[in-house]
Amino acid sequence: MDARSYIEAGRDGFVETLSRWLAIPSISADPAHHGDVRRSAEWLAGHLRTTGFPVVEVWETPGLPAVFAEWPAADPDAPTVVVYGHHDVQPVDPVEAWDTDPFTPTVVGDRLVGRGSSDDKGQVLFHTLGLRANLAASGADAPPVTVKLLVEGEEESGSPHFADLLARHRDRLDCDVVVVSDTTMWAADVPSMCVGMRGLTDCQIDVYGPGTDLHSGSFGGAVPNPARALAALLAGMHDADGRVAVPGFYDDVVEISPGEREAIARLPFDEAEWLRTANSAAAVGEAGYSTLERVWVRPTAEVNGMWGGHTGAGGKTIVPRSAHAKVSFRLVPDQEPLRIQERVRRYVLDNLPDGLRAEIGFGGPGVRPCASDLESAGVRAAREAMARAFGSEVLYTREGGSGPEADIADVLGAPLVFVAVGLNSDRIHAPNEKVEIPLLLKGAESVAYLWDAYATALRG
């Protein structure tokens, strides 16, 4: 039986199985649901054993558990794939905004509605269906590549223990490629592959001036004002072309290839619709780049918040003693968060007026950007496998956001390939999250083809 027929025949069973998993409210951010996250891990482990994985383990962390499974290829020289996903879900507030109970999965036409249906349980589960389809098509007892699944339980809580988990199990996770199934396609009828995510580092800048708020009549005009100085620091972070003006900020930025640029330009992007979604009156940014390029392949400096001095009703004529801002930087390959932190620190200190003191605190080491090599065997094979499943060309996208994926690729020393079928309209992190069942089946079909392709394409 070919993979597509196997998958189509398995549709009802797949939806039923997924629905059982979705019924477990595995909200990692809510301590009251931590027992449910553990139940979710146990459910997944059981499902993976049923699927046929000979090795299935629940990996504990100081927080919530991940699930690991391995199905070795018959050929010991076959390539190895690590599949990354997560089994925890977002909170459901405001629960009254849901049309159905978030943990009573409901089929509405071709859609399955429920928390986690798209992000990320549905996309994890298409892998077991796809692997069974691959085996049904080949008639073999083992996959053509060694398939390792790593399904995290704290992704929606910032993956606080994931880096340690990766480091601890580094040897078990040895692989030739990392396949991530936790992102989206451009549209249901425009299949696409994410080929990069922006990195991130964020900081708080505190500027201190006089020891106390000063009367602006007695002192104003003759002492440095920390709020004015902070405003100048923030304003000076961009030049007139919308480029980040922190010295050295672009030193390590890799320009995207003309090919990727052309591919992005071919996406059917409706800027007016995008602006409606953003609820913004204008699309503005770095000169020389389109809106999609600005949010996908260009780094940013963004003022996330600021405060200082008198913020209540009415006026208060003071020189405030301090002013504060939160600023985050989205990064693109090959910017290193720690190098950017050093440059931002130097920018602030170099531009601080006399008589003020500044402190800069960074929110941890940051997240590295990542990008796939479009010419790599891993990406080309995945793109072809998706094209075969979807019956149409697969375009390239990126994600403007940041995730732990870059760290997985770094720690495991393997390239990242995104094979995912979510949609931006899936309402992940929002009420009435849903997934398109036909897309999950296309995801399963894609990986059924992909493992065969990788068996030869990734071979030494």
Add this chain to the structure above:
Amino acid sequence: MDARSYIEAGRDGFVETLSRWLAIPSISADPAHHGDVRRSAEWLAGHLRTTGFPVVEVWETPGLPAVFAEWPAADPDAPTVVVYGHHDVQPVDPVEAWDTDPFTPTVVGDRLVGRGSSDDKGQVLFHTLGLRANLAASGADAPPVTVKLLVEGEEESGSPHFADLLARHRDRLDCDVVVVSDTTMWAADVPSMCVGMRGLTDCQIDVYGPGTDLHSGSFGGAVPNPARALAALLAGMHDADGRVAVPGFYDDVVEISPGEREAIARLPFDEAEWLRTANSAAAVGEAGYSTLERVWVRPTAEVNGMWGGHTGAGGKTIVPRSAHAKVSFRLVPDQEPLRIQERVRRYVLDNLPDGLRAEIGFGGPGVRPCASDLESAGVRAAREAMARAFGSEVLYTREGGSGPEADIADVLGAPLVFVAVGLNSDRIHAPNEKVEIPLLLKGAESVAYLWDAYATALRG
């Protein structure tokens, strides 16, 4: 008996009388003390009658009452003086920081300690002693100029009804000069005369961007950020020389005369000590001006507060929907608050990036700056009268702060002359307010001489 002998003989009685008035806790900002403010007005009215003023009236307002008194000169063609002061006092919090009860006036050596002793009851009361001294010296029944006293009851609450009161009684307050006794001298051994106060206008600037906070991964870099735009607006309000860069801001600024500049330079100013008082690490400001000039004779733009976006713990990677700032402008002659408001409004709107919306709200019509003409008869005579009383040269100072004095001069169409003997060390508005009794007596002596001088100097 000459004025000085009369005043020295009256010292004990003066301190006793002032102490009785200081015992009335006339805190206008505290509704629980509004009855006391009324008692204070009645006490003053009684004292003025005892002093000999033939006309004494308590002038009601929608808030707390002022006291008006008039003692006409014998000569109907004699000039008229309006003396301005106030009988309400600041709150006393933190009361536990006082060494003595704030409303149990206590003599400690040459000092009288108590709320209102310097600001402003002591300085109002030296006028009655001074006027009696003038009469004792001349032997006349009436002063050589018509003396009108206007003693406000809401000065420490922002004088909310004072402009209306002035307008309503405009005719009764007709005069040739307004003498204000509510400021300070440089030091006990450096008598000086304030010859100007800065004006003030303040605003709140609100910048609005996307309809909601946006995810900086999905949208950052491609939509306008209101916090960044506001920072640029605030930063752009000054140029590299520390001058206010709002177009037209300096159009109406009158440079001080070389004479006044030289007089300011002669003040024994200790910048290190000033910085300790400011608790600031540096004295910085507009290029080309000294610290005293920056706070006295130069206009400013000061960020009093700002806020927007995420201001809590940790990071939040958003493009905030709005950002806000409070900005105030100290003004110098002949800047008009309403013209400055229009220029600030235009600056904000002209420099707002595409896709953002701004609102600018001003805190009322503002306060006009004022300055005395150093060559005027009113100032020269007052300076000579003070010099005679103090036995030393009288230098010039200004006040960097703003008060209703400018409006009095405007409404009454008469020049302002400041004759005051407070000290910056008097701890007005703070615990343990005190006044130097010998300085109050010098104030009394100054006006005793001044009324004689004005009788000829101001004559038509």
